Amino acid sequence: MKVNLKIKRFDPERDARPHWKQYTVEVEPxxxxxxxxxxxxxxxxxxxxxxxxxxxxxxxxxxxRINGRNMLACKVLIKNIAKEGDTITIEPILGLPVLxxxxxxMEPFFAHYRAVMPYLVNDDPLPPDxxxxxxxxxxxxxxDDTTKCILCAAxxxxxxxxxxxxxxxxxxxxxxxxxxxxDSRDQATQQRLEILSAPDGVWRCxxxxxxxxxxxxxxxxxxxxxxxxxxxxxxxxx
Amino acid sequence: MFHYHQFDALVVGAGGxxxxxxxxxxxxxxxxxxxxxxxxxxxTGTAQGxxxxxxxxxEEDHWxxxxxxxxxxxxxxxxxxxxxxxxxxAIDAVIExxxxxxxxDRTPDxxxxxxxxxxxxxxxxxxPVMRACHAADRxxxxxxxxxxxxxxxxxxxxFDEFQVIDVLIENGRCDGVVAVQxxxxxxxxxxxxxxxxxxxxxxxxxxxxxxxxxxxGDLPAAVLRRGLPLEDMEFFQFHPTGxxxxxxxxxxxxxxxxxxxxxxxxxRFMARYMPTLKDLAPRDICxxxxxxxxxxxxxxxxxxxxxxxxRPEVINRYFEEDGNPKRIDAHYLxxxxxxxxxxxxxxxxIDPIKEPVPIQPTAHYAMGGIPTDNDGRVLADETGRVIExxxxxxxxxxxxxxxxxxxxxxxLVDLVVxxxxxxxxxAEYCKQAAFRPINxxxxxxxxxxxxxxxxxxxxxxxxxxxxxxxxxxxxxxxGVYRTGSGLEEALDKIHELQxxxxxxxxxxxxxxxxxDLMEAWELGALLDLAEVTTFAALARTESRGSHYREDxxxxxxxxxxxxxxxxxxxxxxxxxxxxxxxxxxPQERKY
Numbered sequence: 001m002k003v004n005l006k007i008k009r010f011d012p013e014r015d016a017r018p019h020w021k022q023y024t025v026e027v028e029p030x031x032x033x034x035x036x037x038x039x040x041x042x043x044x045x046x047x048x049x050x051x052x053x054x055x056x057x058x059x060x061x062x063x064x065r066i067n068g069r070n071m072l073a074c075k076v077l078i079k080n081i082a083k084e085g086d087t088i089t090i091e092p093i094l095g096l097p098v099l100x101x102x103x104x105x106m107e108p109f110f111a112h113y114r115a116v117m118p119y120l121v122n123d124d125p126l127p128p129d130x131x132x133x134x135x136x137x138x139x140x141x142x143x144d145d146t147t148k149c150i151l152c153a154a155x156x157x158x159x160x161x162x163x164x165x166x167x168x169x170x171x172x173x174x175x176x177x178x179x180x181x182x183d184s185r186d187q188a189t190q191q192r193l194e195i196l197s198a199p200d201g202v203w204r205c206x207x208x209x210x211x212x213x214x215x216x217x218x219x220x221x222x223x224x225x226x227x228x229x230x231x232x233x234x235x236x237x238x
Numbered sequence: 239m240f241h242y243h244q245f246d247a248l249v250v251g252a253g254g255x256x257x258x259x260x261x262x263x264x265x266x267x268x269x270x271x272x273x274x275x276x277x278x279x280x281x282t283g284t285a286q287g288x289x290x291x292x293x294x295x296x297e298e299d300h301w302x303x304x305x306x307x308x309x310x311x312x313x314x315x316x317x318x319x320x321x322x323x324x325x326x327x328a329i330d331a332v333i334e335x336x337x338x339x340x341x342x343d344r345t346p347d348x349x350x351x352x353x354x355x356x357x358x359x360x361x362x363x364x365x366p367v368m369r370a371c372h373a374a375d376r377x378x379x380x381x382x383x384x385x386x387x388x389x390x391x392x393x394x395x396x397f398d399e400f401q402v403i404d405v406l407i408e409n410g411r412c413d414g415v416v417a418v419q420x421x422x423x424x425x426x427x428x429x430x431x432x433x434x435x436x437x438x439x440x441x442x443x444x445x446x447x448x449x450x451x452x453x454x455g456d457l458p459a460a461v462l463r464r465g466l467p468l469e470d471m472e473f474f475q476f477h478p479t480g481x482x483x484x485x486x487x488x489x490x491x492x493x494x495x496x497x498x499x500x501x502x503x504x505x506r507f508m509a510r511y512m513p514t515l516k517d518l519a520p521r522d523i524c525x526x527x528x529x530x531x532x533x534x535x536x537x538x539x540x541x542x543x544x545x546x547x548x549r550p551e552v553i554n555r556y557f558e559e560d561g562n563p564k565r566i567d568a569h570y571l572x573x574x575x576x577x578x579x580x581x582x583x584x585x586x587x588i589d590p591i592k593e594p595v596p597i598q599p600t601a602h603y604a605m606g607g608i609p610t611d612n613d614g615r616v617l618a619d620e621t622g623r624v625i626e627x628x629x630x631x632x633x634x635x636x637x638x639x640x641x642x643x644x645x646x647x648x649x650l651v652d653l654v655v656x657x658x659x660x661x662x663x664x665a666e667y668c669k670q671a672a673f674r675p676i677n678x679x680x681x682x683x684x685x686x687x688x689x690x691x692x693x694x695x696x697x698x699x700x701x702x703x704x705x706x707x708x709x710x711x712x713x714x715x716x717g718v719y720r721t722g723s724g725l726e727e728a729l730d731k732i733h734e735l736q737x738x739x740x741x742x743x744x745x746x747x748x749x750x751x752x753x754d755l756m757e758a759w760e761l762g763a764l765l766d767l768a769e770v771t772t773f774a775a776l777a778r779t780e781s782r783g784s785h786y787r788e789d790x791x792x793x794x795x796x797x798x799x800x801x802x803x804x805x806x807x808x809x810x811x812x813x814x815x816x817x818x819x820x821x822x823x824p825q826e827r828k829y
Contacts, residue, residue, distance in 0.1 A: 119339065218580075
């Protein structure tokens with residue numbers, strides 16, 4: 001089938017500002033949007049720049065705004081968003097500086113990630129038998145959902161609060177904090193909660209649910225944020 | 239613009255092996271990690287089913303059993319001392335990952351949960367053993383995340399989205415690398431005492447592959463250009479369960495949980511070929527059996543695929559047939575295999591809980607690569623001469639622990655064990671070594687000139703066309719089944735493509751984020767590795783593990799119980815070195 005791709009282009013070495021460019025491509029209905037972008041890049045216009053790697057929704061490289069919604073280009077099939085002759089609009093994710101075409105500067109996003117202590121803290125002596133720390137299946141299940149995060153930034157860059165204020169840590173960083181706050185092995189809960197109670201922490205969330213809709217991993221992001229807020233409100237982590 | 243950096247230790251590649259090495263090296267020496275991706279994009283993250291270690295959490299197990307299975311799985315081409323190290327240290331490495339925070343699934347008593355995987359057995363009963371430690375079917379994702387988290391905790395220095403284009407190897411020693419910063423196009427010279435290459439696989443030379451677009455073998459191609467050999471390149475694993483046409487991997491964990499292969503006649507055909515292990519036979523064998531069924535007309539609808547069936551009622555029926563008291567339901571599968579169930583739903587529009595899934599073998603894993611010793615030190619020739627200051631670990635390296643065919647889960651074992659060993663050894667080396675002066679200007683200028691040659695190319699060939707033709711040829715002639723004439727044809731074709739590659743056209747002439755240029759650069763690397771792979775496959779006139787020659791269908795220990803080393807200095811040359819056999823004499827491989 002034929003579809004049109006309307007792509008927001010920006011070359012920092014040539015363009016003063018971004019502009020739209022349209023391409024017509026022949027694709028299979030079951031092709032991914034990434035395949036259509038490759039069709040452009042490989043057969044029509046080699047200058048198109050995008051990030052991609054695994055091409056099946058795990059590495060988190062190719063989050064972009066497709067028909068106005070954040071998606072991974074490798075995880076949405078053409079037939080699910082377009083019919084013969086339709087135009088698919090593709091632009092970079094919002095709220096981060098555009099470097100070239102569909103590539104944005106991820107550094108502010110990763111800075112927020114690093115700020116929430118995204119690692120296990122446990123200073124107890126290791127088990128004397130040299131084996132693993134024990135954790136019940138129930139305790140393990142408590143934070144399962146937020147371990148799925150691939151740091152693609154689809155959630156954070158769909159969040160109106162983040163668009164309004166880039167200093168807001170954003171949903172992805174809160175998801176990462178949640179993964180440790182609710183891990184029974186971790187001991188830095190209070191420090192993380194303190195970080196997230198700062199003015200640009202969790203309270204900037206206005207429960208718009210965009211993050212949950214955008215998450216390509218199906219994480220209940222708004223719910224996780226709500227659980228962190230609840231822990232802050234009550235002082236109890238459960 | 240040129241930039242210059244100096245670090246005691248450099249790690250190139252930020253997957254499991256690179257991050258493990260960086261964590262350990264950075265404890266005592268000034269270390270930097272360079273990756274063409276953000277570290278969390280690395281392909282380790284797509285590993286699904288598990289990481290094996292003989293923890294014995296659910297049933298009796300021993301590292302010696304793990305080692306035996308690995309050696310037999312590798313069709314006796316593994317260096318057995320290295321395998322012993324890997325399987326013994328796997329236990330401690332998995333525990334270390336748990337201590338770092340890895341969220342393994344748990345047994346009812348809170349230990350790390352384990353599941354069955356292909357080729358992993360109880361050596362006494364010969365039946366499958368629960369050895370693969372797992373976190374749902376995203377074990378690799380959790381390993382990558384956990385290692386990256388710990389790197390942040392320990393302030394490891396990263397150069398993200400820097401692509402290495404050359405390795406400074408001269409007079410038997412490595413003094414660093416030259417890289418291009420993708421965001422700016424600037425050339426950076428990294429001067430080091432020691433460099434560890436951990437850039438993973440290079441499966442993009444095939445069309446149907448589980449490999450990421452970024453797996454293009456830039457570094458093995460660079461060391462090849464610097465006059466070093468690559469080892470056992472003829473051994474490339476084709477994983478039996480790729481999503482039909484796309485090649486996306488559906489983990490062997492599905493079969494570990496009870497899924498079976500079904501042919502067009504509705505038969506569970508693996509029981510016919512491998513009566514004991516059946517669907518949990520090693521990957522090389524399963525892939526060949528699938529093609530055998532297809533060739534004999536028993537593909538689904540006469541086509542070139544079979545089914546992977548993991549409908550609960552099918553799994554339970556075969557559990558009953560096999561005398562396994564276990565029974566499972568849809569909820570169990572959704573919990574244990576959520577990602578691969580989603581892959582089938584998203585990419586094939588098939589619900590595996592209700593329908594069988596069309597699959598075909600997919601190019602998956604390089605057993606071969608840059609030859610190293612057991613501490614990750616890169617070896618220059620068949621005598622074992624060490625290149626001072628150069629290390630490699632993980633898929634890009636060939637220790638060799640996987641021999642002619644890797645067992646499932648052992649890639650993750652390899653990268654944590656040998657990433658750690660390489661990182662530690664590198665740190666010790668750096669403490670006693672001195673920086674050797676380098677000519678940083680000429681290194682930078684030479685790197686820039688190499689890139690500019692490609693950037694300024696204005697020929698009439700599209701790189702994408704050459705890549706497509708290479709991939710089709712590799713699928714057809716250098717796949718699961720190989721013949722001498724097919725390999726010769728492939729080699730001729732690759733030489734033709736290499737000639738045409740000299741006449742390519744790169745459209746993007748800019749410096750910032752020039753992905754057009756970098757894709758063309760990567761194609762050059764893939765062509766060189768395809769050439770070496772095909773050449774080594776042509777030279778090995780026997781069948782062993784993943785390398786199956788229809789014109790030489792038998793394993794030939796008298797002539798080929800040895801590792802190949804291929805050099806590309808102008809023309810290609812192959813030499814061989816013996817396999818280190820310590821405990822387990824080669825025997826017929828039956829399951």
